[in-house]
Amino acid sequence: MTFGEQPAYLRVAGDLRRKIVDGSLPPHTRLPSQARIREEYGVSDTVALEARKVLMAEGLVEGRSGSGTYVREQPVPRRVHRSAYRSAGSSTPFRQEQAEAGARGTWDSSSERVEAPEEIAERLGIAPGDRVMRTRYVFRDAGEPMMLSTSWEPLSVTGRTPVMLPEEGPLGGCGVVDRMAAIDLVVDNVVEEVGARPGLADELHALGGVPGHVVLVIGRTYFASGRAVETADVVIPADRYRLAYHLPVR
Structure with missing residues (x-):
């Protein structure tokens, strides 16, 4: 293989990917078998298998027990709106974002007192093991799970209130x-850090994703006069949603 030349399995995967994208292999079509790939592309069984693994990892195909491997229907990414906070009485940020998108969202939540893990304690400026209220959310749009969130609030701030x-x-x-x-x-500042990583098994199960899919993670912290009063991790499936930020110019 010369410098810059793709390995055979990537070239095969690339051609199959092109056929999926241009519709030659439409959604719900069975992917050519390993033997068919071997014959059509003149490659070994190992190369054919690795090419199929690439497409599986990219979420373009899915295995069906006892049936084979099929092309997945790809969702059209939708926007999750993020904007500067605007006081709106009883409106949560999720309600604001849904209103801007013209959507109707619902959510489930559960709260419990726990000890702050080291990373969360650092974000909140408290000692590891200090008590916090942890609240977990599953947000839905038209009944479809779209976003997970876990928030932590120091009980030294909100306890007995x-x-x-x-x-x-x-x-x-x-x-x-x-x-x-x-x-x-008075909350006067909010910091958001956005990253991406492979989704954890329980996250993808809750979101209806495929193992190995990437999620976007927003680490958000609210501050009041320099003191962190809440921090949260928001998890969004990257193949279905895009973050759209609307920030005022001052």
Whole structure:
């Protein structure tokens, strides 16, 4: 193989990928068998197998037990809107984003008191093991799971207050800014860091994704006068959604 030349399995995978993208192999069509790939491209069984593995890892095909490997129907990516916070009474950021997209979202949540892991403690500026309220969410758009979120709030801030439980009490379901204002904390800054990684098995199961698929992770932290009052990890399937940021120019 000369410098710059692709390995045989990547060349075969690339040609099959092109056929999937241009519709020559439409969704739900059975992928050519390993023997057929070997014959058509003049390659070994090993090369044919590795090419199929590439397409599987890219989420272009899926295996069906006892039936074979088929071309997956690819979703059309939709936008998840992120914008500067605008106070809206009882509106959460998710409700704001859904309203901007003209969508109707629902969610499930559960909260529990836990000890802060080291990474979360660092983000909140507290000691590892300090008590926090952890709340896990599954957000849905038209019934389809679209986003997961896990938030942590220091109980040294919210403990024994009406806003200790984010989804219960007089301000249940309100956004962090409004909830903190109710206990005389003015949120004046929010930091978001966006990254990507392979989805964890439980995340992909909850989101209806394929093992090996990439997810976008937004690490978000709210601050009040330099003190972190909430931090969260938001997980979004990268093949189905794009982040769209709307930021004001000051």
